[in-house]
Amino acid sequence: MSEQSSPEQSDSEQSSPEQSGSGSTDAPATPAPAEPVARKRRPGKPKVDPVLSAAVELAHEALHEIAAPEQVGDHLGVSAEEDRLLTHRFAADKPGYRGWEWFVTVARAPRAKKVTVCEIGLLPGDQALIAPPWVPWLERMNDEEKQAHQAEQADSERS
Template sequence: MPKSPALEQKDFARIALIEATSKSKVGNFIEVIDEGENVASYLFENNQKGYVGWRWSVTIFQANSNEPATVSEIVLMPGPDSLVAPDWVPWSERLADYKALQLELEKQAALEAEEAEESDDDADLDVEDDDADDLDAEDDESESNDSESESVEIQSAEQPAESESAVSDLEEGEDAENDSENTGRKPPRFLRRRKGFKIKKARGKGKNPQD
């Protein structure tokens, strides 16, 4: 290992680092860390590709100012902004975390399935209610049509009855009039009025009322 009592420790640490790696991999000086007991670590930037934020650490030991400095170690270490692997976790802890996650996923899946089933049941009930409403509406419409048909039939049946009643009254009036003429008696007043109406109607047509 290189020894240089004449050079400052920082320069000595850089020279030692370049000798251990290469000049292209060594960047600017960052800081020095006092490790205690005559030990200090000098940090330099790392210029290697793929190691962004990493830094070189050169640890120097010097017993006293009269003794030459010596290099204890040179390492590449991550900085505060460098990308590093996660901390190692024992297999037992990782397995416990995995089981807990699977249990939580199963509970969530069961809850979602239950909610989906309830939603399907509600949808079926809505469809049944709609079908029942449609059937009620059809029944009401059918009853309404039946009532209208019955009303029309009743009116149609009443009209011929009224016509027959009017014809019957007219025939009875004419028979009574003929009977009164045969007996020499005057017919009742309402028959004379009806007869006068018939005479006027015949005159309006230009016919002889006696024909």
């Protein structure tokens, strides 16, 4: 199938400089791709969305997917992550997790009133007991254990 040009096209639009041999470089053969539009960021902290902030009961119910109702304590507060993205925190009344907090992240589309649950989970709070940083086994051994380990390695090399 041959390509036909419309009467509205000029000579420069009908053929590229490489095709015409004229060496003209007035217009590029293909248009430059548009630059992505960057989302304008407001300086400072994002504001707490009132619709999301009021969704405490929805957030509380969402936690029942991963926790027994008696393990979800009082609502501790909210924090804005981004515009229309907010995290609700609840006390964790879970054995072995003193000081931990349940979290539920909720969001909504611009100009929409429907709240969507994005993520739920359990995170350590300020007073939580957490494990110390991991130390490799070879660094944790005492002198007696190190000697036994070296003897085992020597035996395995002989075999």
